[in-house]
Amino acid sequence: MRLKKIIRIVAVGIVLLTLASCSATKKTSQKDSQLPKNARQSDWNLKVVNVKHTISASFKPTLSTVDNSQQVDSRVVTSYNELRAGAAKAGATLVGGSGYRSYEHQESVIARNVAEYEAKGMSATAAKKETLKTVNPAGSSEHQSGLAMDFVTPSENAAGSDVTQAFAKTNQGKWLKQNSWKYGWILRYPKNGKSSTYIDYESWHFRYVGKANAKxxxxxxxxxxxxxxxxxx
Ligand SMILES: [Zn+2]
Known part of the structure; x- marks a missing residue:
């Protein structure tokens, strides 16, 4: 009897200790995963633009020129320059290849693609359908927000070449992937992100969201x- 009682007490003790340590672990992980204070869906720097969340044709942020060629929302200029300075310090010179793009610009990209397909003998409907497989409809490109930048390397830029997946393997691409979040920028279209972003992996496209959100x-x-x-x- 006595031995049974001791065993029962020890067993209860073990259960209680296990429960206590579990709740301690839970508390720590909850603290670690705390969302940034005051972050709201409606924050300007968290604006979501995709095929399901389009923006109006008239949406145009206040713009500033960076890199002597591209435009971004004026509120991200300081952060953008810090990002480039950080990369340069690590030996990776970043060139902004494409920042803000207007609604009309996106429409013209679509029109150009449609015309190319039509020239190959496609009907207007088929050409439009084919084009929209690779080009976002106007109003659904994040570039219209002024909060995104497609980066190229200086040599790509000098050659006048467009963005490519090869960017991921360059020093610039590697540095950005590892460090951009420290400056408030995120790799916007990661591998395996398509189910939520509707866009395939893009190693060159970065988006400003602010430091706490990016972290x-x-x-x-x-x-x-x-x-x-x-x-x-
Ligand atoms: Zn882009």
Whole structure:
């Protein structure tokens, strides 16, 4: 009897200790995963633009020129320059290849692609359908927000070449992937992100979201869409 009682007491003790340590672990992980204070879905720097969240033709942010050629939302210029300075310090010179693009610009890109397909003998409807497989409809390109930048290397830029997947293997691409979040910028279209972003992996496209948001998204491996869904309105 006595031995049974001792065993029961020891068993209860073990259960209680296990429960206590579990709740301690839970508390720590909850603290680690705390969302940035005051972050809201409606924050200007968290604006989601994709095929399901389009912006109006008239949307145009206040713009500033960076890199002597590209335009971005004026509110991100300081951060953009810090990002480039950080990369340069690590030996990776970044060139902004494409920043803000207007609604009309996107329309003209579509029109050009449609015309090319039509010239190959496609009907207007088929040409439009084919074009929209690779080009976002006007109003659904994040470039219209002024918060995104496609980067190229100085040699790509000098050659006048467009963005390519080869960027991922350059010093610039590697540095950005590892460090951009420290400056408030995220790799916007990561590998395996398509189910939420609707866009394939783009190693060159970076998006400003602010430091606290970028840090959280980086730590928890979230796309902008997945992160915003966690926030209060
Ligand atoms: Zn882009």
């Amino acid at each position: 959280y998204m980086h730590q928890h491996n979230l796309t902008l869409e997945q992160y915003v869904a966690k926030l209060p309105k």
